[in-house]
Amino acid sequence: DADQELGGLSVSLPPGLLARVGSVPLCSDADANAGTCPADSQIGTIDAGVGPGPNPLFVKGKAYLTGPYKGGPYGVAVVVPAIAGPFNFGTVVVRQSIRVDPNDAHVIAVSDPFPTIIDGIPLRLRRVDLSIDRPEFTFNPTNCSKIAFGGGITSTEGADSPFGESFQVTNCATLGFKPVFKASTIGKTSRANGASLNVKLTYPNAPFGSQTNIKSVKVDLPRELPSRLTTLQKACPDAVFNRNPAGCPADARVGTATATTPVMPIKLTGPAYFVSHGGAKFPELIIVLSGENITVDLHGETFISKAGITSSTFRQVPDVPIGVFTLSLPEGPNSALAAPKALCGSALKMPTAFVAQNGARIKQSTPITVTGCTKQKVKHKTKKAGKHHKGKPHRKK
Secondary structure, eight states, rough: OOOOOEEEEEEEOOOOOEGGGGGOOOOOOOOHHHTOOGGGEEEEEEEEEEESSOEEEEEEEEEESSBBBBBBEEEEEEEEEEETTTTTEEEEEEEEEEEEOOEEEEEEEEEEOOOOOOOOOOOEEEEEEEEEOOOOTEEOOSSSSEEEEEEEEETTSSOEEEEEEEEEOOOOSSOOOOOEEEEEEOOOOOTTTBEEEEEEEEEOOOTTBBBBOEEEEEEEEESSSSBBBBHHTTTTHHHHHHGGGGSGGGEEEEEEEEOOOOSSSSSSSEEEEEETTTTTTTTTEEEEEETTTTTEEEEEEEEEOOOOOOEEOOOOOOOOOOOOEEEOOOSTTTSSSOOSOOOOOEEEEEEEEEEEOOOOOOEEEEEEEEEOOOOOOOOOOOOOHHHHHHHOOOOOO
């Protein structure tokens, strides 16, 4: 009796512990509120213990995946029939907002307040067991480092009890790591419109869960594709970007990107911006990928050496499976890259380093295909017929 009652819960899942939301039909908002979600939206079960004394009454319920809820791109509706022996008090629905962190894509679940009274009867909620057990729905990280669950439990009187629980998976080293990386540029350039660069990253068509995901990427552009300093000077201030990337000046937008993932049924797409930070020497290249109310930002640290070589390092790529990723930095008045000379006939190489979530490494010199060049016609010289010398004819032996 001296304890405060359970009031609510928020849980932060470890990075990489995700679910294939595209494989589940979403329960509508109306059905979620009414507790009438269809069976094909079910993702788990719940067991709730209520009542005073050492032996609370446990009642079973179901959990369903819903669409956007309270700022999250998805939600969960927990539906529990309030039945105790001969007494039926209807259905209790508690909803959760499922949010995705834009930096590392880890999931945060924030619950609505737990019920405390039904038809004048105090519930005395003692325990809640939620099991997300839909087959082939959730999947583990591909990083075997020690990570953790976090969050907090609130009471009905406003007290908060934070918690943390360690989490670690095993056998990451057995996962494959064979991404294919290609790059191209348009050969005909100009000082006014600079140069272009298009890259495409493709994962092999392998069974789901057999590949480790990318943790970081570094590329060094060739001397022939330097950064365009006039464009870097027009970078979006980070204060503006943090409020809303759409508020950045048009001159700071230097490209577009797309990504497919088996986690979601649609492509993630979005712009790429140069963003300036007060203490940083060079602006970052930030790629904003969005789809179905989910937004993930890929941060690429820019560095220009004294020799004029530009490198871009993405140090924290989310532990999320990718099918195909493309990035296009086109030519234009505010192109990301300058063009000291035309590129037709150039043999361009881009040193590339990949680090996987399981620690595997790939270093390669990625060739940059030069496109749009006119093929030169090759003239073939014909030999003039030699003079015939008079002489005796050959006789057959």
